[in-house]
Each structure stands twice: as structure tokens, then as C-alpha cells.
Amino acid sequence: MKRHLLEAADLDRADATLVLDTAAQIDQALAGREVKKLPTLRGRTVVNLFYEDSTRTRISFELAAKRLSADVINFSAKGSSVSKGESLKDTALTLEAMGSDAIVVRHSASGAPHRLANWVRGSVVNAGDGTHEHPTQALLDAYTIRQRLGRLEGVRVAVVGDVLHSRVARSNVWLLHTLGAEVTVVAPPTLLPVGIGSWPVEVSYDLDTVLPKSDVVMMLRVQAERMNASFFPSAREYSRRYGLDARRVAALADDAIVMHPGPMNRGMEIAAEVADSARSTIVEQVGNGVSVRMAVLYLLLGGSTQ
């Protein structure tokens, strides 16, 4: 593995499979035991550097690092010297001077983790940068698909919704492609990025024709905070054409699964009854996130440093 995990393309097929296998072994080793803690990263320090709000990703990384016995420092931009104007670089160098071995970074600017990786000696893990990538989310999604369906090769995945703003979609497309899945993105034309033609995906504007041919439906959150123009006429119309409701779920194959990275807009891109159904892996995805992030931290920090 490389020293950093900045984007899904950092992982070739062997590395990606190693992460998933390691996560599975960790899952198995910790299943059902009272002490859910391993001594592996004792004495290492992981900094969670979050410039953007997050519930599950930050908690998930914190839990993953703590279960491996690393020391964890949580840093959120609110209430720090960032509000006094300190730059990303100065903040990172300050944290490193205090002895951090890895920095898990979320930032609203695409590419911030790449910049960070050039400034610090430790490992950098991208926990979501702007509209660019969120590689650990893609890993936990791939892990969940493999766990439910038993394979990734040839699995047909529909990624539905706000692909334009979605770092989750971007990371998933590349990682799932690396792992041999067939991805179709489904979205209104206004929510597809320029250059989608160069992605290794099929493109469709019609959800109803794609659903019967899908093993996995991955719904994306409509990102109201990044909607600075009118991408669709109304929430109601979006929901009618691209929302996943019970009627559409009925068109799916019997063992097809429904995924969502969270947080959900219930009633918008996904109906509450679908989110809570047996097909839904939404809660599993959160649990798997901890195992996958433990695997990533172990593989980045567990060995010798050069």
C-alpha cells in the first residue's frame, strides 16, 4: 500500500482486496467478544482534522483508531485557531510537531488532502474533500456489497442521484470499477459532472429502466448545501423521477440491496419505508465503516515506517 489514502485510485485491485480482507478478519476476530480492543497501534497518534461537519465519518474514524489503541485527537475547525485565520498548512505542521503519525482530514476544498500529504511526514487519509473523493466510504460500501452478495466481480451497481456534487459517487465509481463491478450512474443531466463520458460507467437518465437490471442500488444524498443553482425544478419532481419508493423497489430482483451513505433525506431521495426495509444496508454500512477504517489505519500505520 501507498503511504497515504487520498483517492480510490490510490488502491489497485490487490490493495483494495487486501483492505477488504483485513476488515473481514478484524470483524471476525472482534465478533462477539467483550473486549473490542486490539493493542496494535499503541503509542501511535491519529489526528482527526475536520474542517467540515460530520457525524458518522468522524466518530467512525475515532472509534477505529481507539479500537486499535491509538491515541486520538479530534480537531474541528470551529473553536480552533482556524477561526483566527490559521492556514491548513500551519495547522497541519503544528499537529505534526506535536507528534501525529496520521492525519485524517475532511475539508470543503477538493484536493486539500493532496496538499496536506506534501507537507507532512505522516500518513494522510482523505475523509472527504469537497466534491472530489471519499475513499473510505467507497471501501465500506464495497465491503458491504461483498458481505451481502458474496462477490464484487460482475455485480451491477446503480449509483443514483446527485453525482455532480457527490464525492461518495466518485470514489465508488473508481473503486467498484477496480474491483470488477459494473456501474451505471443515474441522474438528471444537470446533476452529472462534465466529463462523465470519460468515467468507466454507463449513464442513464431513467431510473425505472435501470432498476430491474441492478444488484445494488446506491442512493446519493441530495446535497442542499452545495445546490447554489437550480439543478431541478422542485424537490417534489426530483423525488418523483429519481426517488426510491416502495413501488420502484418492487421492480428490483429478489436479492438486490439498497444502500445510502447517509445522512438521508427521508422522503426525498429515499422513502422511509425503503430505508427501513430488509433490503436496506444503511445501518450495516455504518457498522462496517468502523472495521474498514480499522483495516485502513492498520495497513497504513501497522508496519515499519520506511
Place this chain on the structure above:
Amino acid sequence: MASSTEPARGTAPRTGDPSSAGTLLTAADVGRVIDRMAHQLIERAATSDPGGGRGDGTAGLSDLVLVGIPTRGAPLARRIAARIEAFTGTPVDVGTADITLYRDDLRMRGVRALEPTVLPDAGIDGRLVVLVDDVLFSGRSVRAALDALRDLGRPRSVQLAVLVDRGHRELPIRADFVGKNVPTARSQQVRVHLSETDGVDEVLVTEGES
């Protein structure tokens, strides 16, 4: 039968001269050694049964769990369990415990892939756990395994069975069941090959670093 593989020099391997390179145990030897270890475990399980034992050699076997240390301890544990069942008709619980995440030398090498950890459904609490490994050398793997066991449950007693004890301990650890004691030089390598992992049963001593 068993005595044919017992070392002639006694039980302390480092007192003898280092073995010369070559085949230490053939496939037939490995089979005999495993059989003998199975018999010893049957005896130990019977005598260590908290109920006092019924004297028929099977009293404490339900209490026994063989936990293999991957890679080769795992198939070794399964084989010993299969022989115990063949001799007594009583099945024995088997598990594996990966110790990678508990090692004290993680930072000295590149990152390692993990192996499975599987425990019997009945768990290990209150039972007689016998750790099974292929070669006992520094004792560090066993220490890591003991640390792992501590997180996995609370056995009544933990013992250690190894196919080969080659000496050069770096920690105060000894085995309760030894297939073969082998005096070695620290520079030598002892390689255990098992048909499950390597296609052939044999134990080799080779010179120099791997």
C-alpha cells in the same frame, strides 16, 4: 512407536550440538509425532478434569479446546483434534487465533496480512485451552497469543503444544507438549511444511537466513 522420535539427548535442546542441515522429520515421522501428542493431550485432559476424571481417558476432553496459531499451528491443531477423535471417539473443539495484531515486532517489518480468528461456539471461558504452534523459538509468538487469549475470554488453564522446540528462548516460556526437541544454531532456520499449507509433511533444518 513414540519413543522412536523422542530426542536421545534429553529435553533441553540447547545443551546439544546444533543439528546439521537436512530433513529433521519425514512425513511418517510427522504423523507419528502428531499421534503421540494426541495421546499426551488425552491423558492431560483426563487428569486435569475439574470433576476428577472417570479414568477412561475421555472425561476432560469436552473441556479441551485446541487453539492453533496461524499459519501452520491452525492445521496442526485440526490434525491433533482429528487424531484425538480417532483414538477416543470424542470430538474436540478447535479454533484459531491470529496474533498479528498483538505482535511486539510490528514496527520492525512491513505491514502483514491478517489470518482468521475463529473460536468454537462454546467459547474458551473456563476451559482448558491448548495453544498449538509449529515451531517454538523466541517465545514471542506465544506471548502475543497469550495476550490475544486474554481479550478472547478467560480459560481455566492455558497450555502450549508445539511440533518442534528449537530453543533460543527470549522470554520465560516453555511448552507443555513437544513433538521434537531440536538443538539448533540461532542462524539456522527450522521450516515446518504441512500438506494443508505446503503440499507435503516434513520438517527441515536449513543454514543461514531465509
